[in-house]
Amino acid sequence: MFQNRTEGLALVLPAAVFIAVLFLFPVGILLSEGFKVGGEWSLAGYADFVSKPLNRTVFFRTLKLGFLVAFVSAIIGYATAFCIVNLEPAQRGRVFGLIILPLMISPVARTYAWIVILGRTGIVNKAIVGMGLSDSPIRFLFTETAVFIGLLQLFMPLMIVSLISAMENLPKDAIPAARVLGASWLQVFTKVILPLTREGLVLGGTLVFTGALTAYITPAILGGSKVLMLETLLYQRVNVSNDYVSAGIIATILIVMCFGANVVLRRVAKA
Amino acid sequence: MKYLLPVCAGLMLASTSTFAKDKLTISVYSFAQDAYKEALYDPFEEICDCDLVIETGNSVERMAKIEANAAKPVIDMAVISSHDALALARKGLLQTLDTSKLSSFNDLYEAAKNPLGDNTAVGYTFYASSIVYRSDLVDIKSWADLLKPEVAGRVSLPNITGTQGPLTLHMLNQALGHKGIDFTKTIDAVAENADNIVTFYSRSSELAQLMQQEEVIAAPLGRFAWSRFSGSDLPFKWAEPAEGQTGGMNVMLMTKGNGNEELAYKFMDYWLSTEVQTRIAMAKIDSPANMKVEVPADVADSLTYGAELINSLNMISPADIIDNRDAWVEQWNNKVIK
Amino acid sequence: MGQTWASRLIIFTTLLFLVGPFIIIIFAGLSAGSSLAFPPDGLSLKWYLAVFEVESFRQSFVLSMFLAVGGTLTALVIGVPAAYAICRYNIPGAETIKIIVAAPIIVPGIIVGLALLRYLVVPLEFTVTLALFLAHTALVLPYAVRVVSASLQNLRTDIEEAAVLLGCNRLQAFTKVILPNIRSGILAAFILGFVTSFNQVPVSLFLSGPGVRTLPIDMLAYMEITYDPSVAALSALLAFLSIGIVFIAEKTLGFSRYV
Known part of the structure; x- marks a missing residue:
């Protein structure tokens, strides 16, 4: 550790100033617009925003989908990560590569595929009708289900990767030891795996939750105007109505939610 | 690392090297850009020895952008719907022509000639709006058929914020037996039916894909987008509803203080000329506003062509739309998509 | 044995869900028909070739490359000293500085784009390209700082102290001793930044002007015009590009250690 503080500050300052001036400052002004009505400081914008049923519906839908996507990713993520960690090293590398592969692909492309897959004549519906699960094709597109599926595919790799690195740190003999001592698999999970991988779960959960909240492409393409989320609502308010008060409010809500998730989950991880 | 810097500098140069010629920035609808390029943009660039910079999008979003940049116009010349143009004119953002x-x-x-009454815009095309549907699966005889059980779960309506939205409400309103432009009851009827509507589309390309993959079998549509459907192997049909067709006019305008008036006039003049209007009509994109344009019967059939047809359209005045749009959107948001 | 079988099934199902759509995109782009469908109507390479004919794709590809390369390099130029300072110096207000530098990860991109458009481009007459460049740099900066910090932390501090004792000044110690040792960390940060920037959508959603669009935004705009399979073909090509870069990086420096 070097003690020369001025030298250290001089090195870190360009980055900090760059972000503060060119990034945080404009964002700050945008957020402040939500607290202004007709140039005067006021909370009337917020009151008005909350009074509209559409805004409330969109807020709760965004929250719900964020939680749901994080929760389901965690369940599938644990199962998958557990299986991957137990593979032989060579295979493990290959599977790991395939898991992170979607992260390298443009979200436009990833979402676009679901239009074809989930459509009336898409393969999912062909399979459902073919297997006799339903007489007629099921409507997926422009439903919350479609947005959920799209978001899950988009963000689950982040959860799996976080869980894999957490599980790699599990003591090799912890699970066999618990089994020998008579623990059921459920007990192994709740008493051994869960406590020891909590930090990975929290990190993955934060990434998935904030990712789902702030995704734009997926709700725009798979949800459309019937299944608005906060991001698509913000886009619409600005682009159709030049409504910067609503934009400032939605932006504040999103940042508070993301930041809140970060802080709260970090506390949970340390507790 | 060593050679990344030159590559980066090279890219920077490549992206800024087109400064030699005059530049006209236009804002247009996003459909049929290939056809416009051939019929309008390329020949014009040759004549004026200038470059066209083209922004595309739907009418209302481009209008909002013009408004947001009013202090320092980015767009010189734009074509949008007559009512969005009126909204801009009322805010004093348009140049008197x-x-x-x-x-x-x-x-x-x-x-x-003077659709807004203050010489800030000129109409360049008319379009009819009706319902496109799958004739093998359903029959559409009235605008009210959009809400009937036969199409439940497979019908799409245009979003209220777009150009086609208010037109559809206007015709539905009549079909349901309501008078005037108070759409409250019609919006209630749509709200009751909301679960049966696949989506409220905002772009004709989106609708074309949905109808091509059989997600949707009936939806209101502007005639300018008909060529997306008429060429398909699926049996799409253009409805002639009992209440008649609706429609509208798109106009060209100049932003106030754009500083590029000379070139903008040249471009508008060229677009309105009999030569270009004929070429665009023959490509079956925009129907002519120039009376001198003559096209063969089969082409006329896919357009909104001739005084008789244009006069028969059950239109809604731009002022009525602008005066009421906010209230409709509010009702729509509260009842239909909440 | 039964357990292995079950575990393979779980991995296979997850991978099918994660990678399957990508395979479908590849095939949808191979369609001989004119609309997006899977299975495709016949096979043809025409849409893969058509991608190169679209002029706006070429322009937006150049812009996206410029932003991804230029933005990431700039982020490294200011990010590497910052990472070094955070790891090696006892700076006042370190926690605050760390939060500031990490902020672009937490603030949703769509808000950044809108804020920059509204308060830099419009009133200060920044060009859209400059605003995009600043936004992409800011976006990549936290990753640059994080990845480089991680590789600095793995480096023993005594080697540069040794260099200083042996007569190097601090700058020489940094360039001759530190930099070569964290080279692969820097390259990993570059690749991560490049991929992040290149695929970035929300930031660029509002930051576009006539003729100035990043490639993903241009693809969205193209989809507004038509849903033909060329977007699927382009998506597949870009994915191969990203995968290629990451694959080479993985083979040469074990990239996944840094992600």
């Missing part, structure tokens, strides 16, 4: 600089002005249909 000197129609003597448009040599084909006197060849235009009367309705196209």
Whole structure:
């Protein structure tokens, strides 16, 4: 550790100033617009925003989908990560590569595929009708289900990767030891795996939750105007109505939610 | 690392090297850009020895952008719907046009000459709007058929914020037996039916894909997008509802203080000329506003062509739309998509 | 044995869900028909070739490359000293500085784009390209700082102290001793930044002007015009590009250690 503080500050300052001036400052002004009505400081914008049923519906839908996507990713993520960690090293590398592969692909492309897959004549519906699960094709597109599926595919790799690195740190003999001592698999999970991988779960959960909240492409393409989320609502308010008060409010809500998730989950991880 | 810097510098140069020629920035609808390029943009660039910079999008989003940039216009010339143009004109964002600089002005249909009443816009195309549907699966005889059980779960309506939205409400309103432009009851009826509507589309390309993959079998549509459907192997049909067809006019305008008036007039004049209007009509994109344009019967059939048809359209005035749009959107948001 | 079988099934199902759509995109782009469908109507390479004919794709590809390369390099130029300072110096207000530098990860991109458009481009007459460049740099900066910090932390501090004792000044110690040792960390940060920037959508959603669009935004705009399979073909090509870069990086420096 070097003690020369001025030298250290001089090195870190360009980055900090760059972000503060060119990034945080404009964002700050945008957020402040939500607290202004007709140039005067006021909370009337917020009151008005909350009074509209559409805004409330969109807020709760965004929250719900964020939680749901994080929760389901965690369940599938644990199962998958557990299986991957137990593979032989060579295979493990290959599977790991395939898991992170979607992260390298443009979200436009990833979402676009679901239009074809989930459509009336898409393969999912062909399979459902073919297997006799339903007489007629099921409507997926422009439903919350479609947005959920799209978001899950988009963000689950982040959860799996976080869980894999957490599980790699599990003591090799912890699970066999618990089994020998008579623990059921459920007990192994709740008493051994869960406590020891909590930090990975929290990190993955934060990434998935904030990712789902702030995704734009997926709700725009798979949800459309019937299944608005906060991001698509913000886009619409600005682009159709030049409504910067609503934009400032939605932006504040999103940042508070993301930041809140970060802080709260970090506390949970340390507790 | 060593050679990344030169590559980066090279890319920077490549992206800024086109400064030599005059530049006209236009804002247009996003459909049929290939056809416009051939019929309008390329020949014009040759004549004026200038570059066209083209922004595309739907009418209302481009209008909002013009408004947001009002202090320092980015767009010189735009084509949008007549009511969005009126909204801009009322905010004082449009340049009053000197129609003597448009040599084909006197060849235009009367309705196209001064649609906003203050010479800030000129109509360049008319379009009918009706319902496109799968004739093998359903029959559409009235605008009210959009809400009937046969199409439940497979019908799409245009979003209220777009151009086609208010037109659809206007016709539905009549079909449901309501008078005037109070759409409250019609919006209630749509709200009751909301679960049966696949989506509220905002772009005709989106609708075309949905109908091509059989997600949707009936939806209101502007005639300008009909060529997306008429060429398909699926049996799409253009409805002639009992209440008639609706429609509208798109107009061209100039932003106030754009500083590029000369070139903008040249471009508008060229677009309105009989030569270009004929070429665009023959490509079956935009129907002419220039009366001198003559096209064969089969082409006329896919357009909104001729005084008789244009006069028969059950239109809604731009002022009515602008005066009421906010209230409709509010009702729509509260009842239909909440 | 039964357990292995079950575990393979779980991995296979997850991978099918994650990678399957990508395979479908590849095939949808191979369609001989004119609309997006899977299975495709016949096979043809025409849409893969058509991608190169679209002029706006070429322009937006150049812009996206410029932003991804230029933005990431700039982020490294200011990010590497910052990472070094955070790891090696006892700076006042370190926690605050760390939060500031990490902020672009937490603030949703769509808000950044809108804020920059509204308060830099419009009133200060920044060009859209400059605003995009600043936004992409800011976006990549936290990753640059994080990845480089991680590789600095793995480096023993005594080697540069040794260099200083042996007569190097601090700058020489940094360039001759530190930099070569964290080279692969820097390259990993570059690749991560490049991929992040290149695929970035929300930031660029509002930051576009006539003729100035990043490639993903241009693809969205193209989809507004038509849903033909060329977007699928382009998506597949870009994915191969990203995968290629990451694959080479993985083979040469074990990239996944840094992600």
